[in-house]
Structure formats: structure tokens, C-alpha cells
């Protein structure tokens with residue numbers, strides 16, 4: 001079959017094959033990037049669906065409006081204000097089918113062939129691939145523990161000038177490192193961006209999963225010009241299978257997304273939007289989130305204990321203050337794809353760090369999920385992985 005040229009560098013097939021092995025039944029898998037399914041509030045979700053089918057069946061089984069179910073948009077606007085102190089109106093929101101669709105539509109909206117997207121590094125390859133599909137050139141900007149480097153960003157903005165069409169960032173507990181930008185960095189970033197007419201795509205997938213006392217203000221909260229396009233989702237704090245997410249942005253930008261949304265899929269699924277609205281109206285999402293945060297924090301702590309005990313000292317790692325991932329770095333020259341092959345042979349999986357660099361990958365890092373495995377699996381899996389890593393480093 002003759003596929004479009006853009007397909008040639010869209011995916012790493014070798015890695016996909018490895019990741020399929022990771023899904024095998026008897027593997028202790030630290031590779032997932034989603035909440036723990038045992039935490040889904042099944043009874044409440046069942047009742048919400050039941051109510052929707054009992055009382056709103058015709059609407060729920062029809063097309064939704066392109067913009068999305070009005071009550072759900074109102075509830076999301078209220079939640080943005082309540083959770084993050086960001087004033088937001090229902091008209092500034094469009095519902096999307098997962099935030100992945102928001103990222104994809106952002107490529108469609110802003111990118112012509114050869115345009116440049118600047119992004120913090122490493123980053124979520126699902127977003128970068130979505131933008132690359134529109135033949136964007138991806139340019140990484142040096143990033144430290146506090147967030148994207150301001151000097152490096154300024155230099156990139158000035159070097160590439162009008163070719164830069166988008167800056168893509170994940171300020172809260174990003175995928176893959178769980179890094180959370182400091183407040184100062186957020187302010188400095190928005191001060192710099194305000195000097196340019198370039199949209200900022202803020203991916204907030206993990207923002208509610210914080211172990212800190214206070215939630216950081218999103219970039220949207222520091223946005224004086226209306227240049228931030230905020231992508232929120234219920235995938236990480238609730239259930240990814242519902243595919244409910246949203247874009248919050250200036251009204252005129254939302255109007256552009258609406259044009260695209262009507263081309264891409266007409267509307268998001270009505271029944272899940274109504275179910276989500278019913279759930280938000282009648283149950284307590286905050287209580288659910290605080291329950292899963294407590295569980296993930298315990299699992300993070302347990303994982304850090306096992307790592308401190310079982311891994312060689314040359315392996316460096318962070319202490320995630322939220323999100324779902326531990327990011328580990330082996331000494332230079334070591335390759336975590338090779339380590340994954342050995343780990344899979346002993347029934348343990350993780351994601352090699354190279355998957356989070358679209359260009360020249362660093363190969364000595366790895367992403368370990370701590371939300372998805374039980375306590376016993378964490379102890380067993382990380383003990384095994386520690387031993388396999390020790391043996392690998394000795395060679």
C-alpha cells in the first residue's frame with residue numbers, strides 16, 4: 001500500500017513491538033500512563049449511565065453539539081475556577097474526545113509544513129507525534145527541574161522568528177519526568193511569551209494529581225494576552241476510557257477549534273458527556289481524586305524505598321511530587337532499551353526514556369509508573385529490576 005510520506009517517521013516500530021510484550025498477562029508492568037483501574041468508582045459511574053439512559057436516552061444517543069454538552073462545559077468552567085483559581089466561562093470551552101484530540105486539532109489549526117514547534121525536553125511523544133503529523137519541525141528547548149529554560153527559549157524564539165507557530169509545554173507533573181514548574185518559572189515564561197504573538201499549548205493532563213499542599217497556578221492564570229490554549233482531561237484523575245477532555249481558550253480561538261471539530265468528528269460522544277456531567281453534579285470528584293492521590297503517594301513512597309534498597313547508587317532519580325511517574329537515569333553510555341529486553345525476559349516492563357525525545361534520543365533514562373501496580377507487585381517488580389540493573393551496570 002502506498003501511504004503518505006509523513007508515515008515514514010511517525011513511529012518507532014521496534015519499541016512498539018517491545019511495548020506489546022509489556023502488555024502480556026504475567027508481566028509486572030510499570031509502563032502504563034493511566035490511573036489504577038481498581039480505583040474507578042464503578043458503582044457511581046454505573047448509576048450515572050443508568051440515569052442518563054433512563055431519563056435522557058434520546059439526547060444521549062444522538063449527536064452532541066459540536067461545542068459539547070452545555071451543562072458539562074459549565075461544570076468544567078466552575079471546576080477550573082475552584083481547583084486552579086482561573087476564571088473561565090462555559091463559552092470559552094470546547095469538549096474534545098480526549099486531550100489527544102485537542103493536541104491533534106492544534107496541529108491542524110496552527111501548523112503548516114516546516115513550521116516550528118518549541119517544546120520542553122523530554123516530553124510526551126503522543127503530543128509531539130500529533131504535531132509532527134502536520135509536518136511540523138520539532139525543536140527542543142533545554143529544561144531544568146524548575147521548568148523550561150527561559151534563556152534557551154528566548155534564543156530559540158529569536159533564532160527561528162516567524163517560523164515558530166506553537167510552544168508546547170506540560171507544566172504540572174509532566175510525562176515522563178513528573179517535573180513541576182516553579183511559580184517563578186511560570187511567571188518568567190509567560191512574561192517572555194507575552195512579547196511574542198505565538199500560542200502556548202498548555203497540556204494539563206496531570207495537574208490535579210498533586211502531592212503538594214497547594215496546586216500551582218496554570219499558565220492560563222498568568223496569561224495577560226489570551227495566548228494560552230489550555231488542554232484539560234478527565235483521563236488521569238478519573239477514567240481515560242470515557243475520552244472526555246476539553247480546551248479552554250479565548251473565545252475567538254475556541255471558534256476556530258469549533259470549525260475544526262466539526263470536520264474531525266462532528267462532536268464528542270453525547271452519552272459519556274452526559275454521564276460525566278451527571279457524575280459531577282451528583283457525586284464528589286474531589287473526594288475521588290483525594291483518595292487516588294493518597295494511594296499513589298503511598299505507592300510512590302514504597303517504590304522509592306525499594307529503589308533506595310535495591311538499585312545501584314549510580315542510578316539517579318527524582319522524588320515525584322505528583323503525577324504518575326518516576327524518572328530514572330543510568331550512567332552515560334548505558335541503554336535502557338537493552339535493559340528493557342532483559343527485564344521483559346524476567347517479567348518486568350517499563351518505558352525506555354528514548355521514547356520521549358523526538359530527535360536525538362538520550363538512551364540511558366527510563367520512565368517507571370507507580371500508580372498502576374499493587375504494593376506486592378511494586379516490591380517484587382522493582383526488586384527484580386534493581387537486580388537486573390545491577391547486573392547490567394557491572395558488565
Ligand SMILES: Cc1ncc(COP(=O)(O)O)c(C=O)c1O
Nearest residue numbers: 033098099100124175205233235
Ligand atoms: C501529557 C499527556 N497529554 C495528553 C495525554 C492524552 O490524554 P487523553 O486521554 O486525554 O487523550 C496523555 C496521555 O498519556 C499525556 O500523558
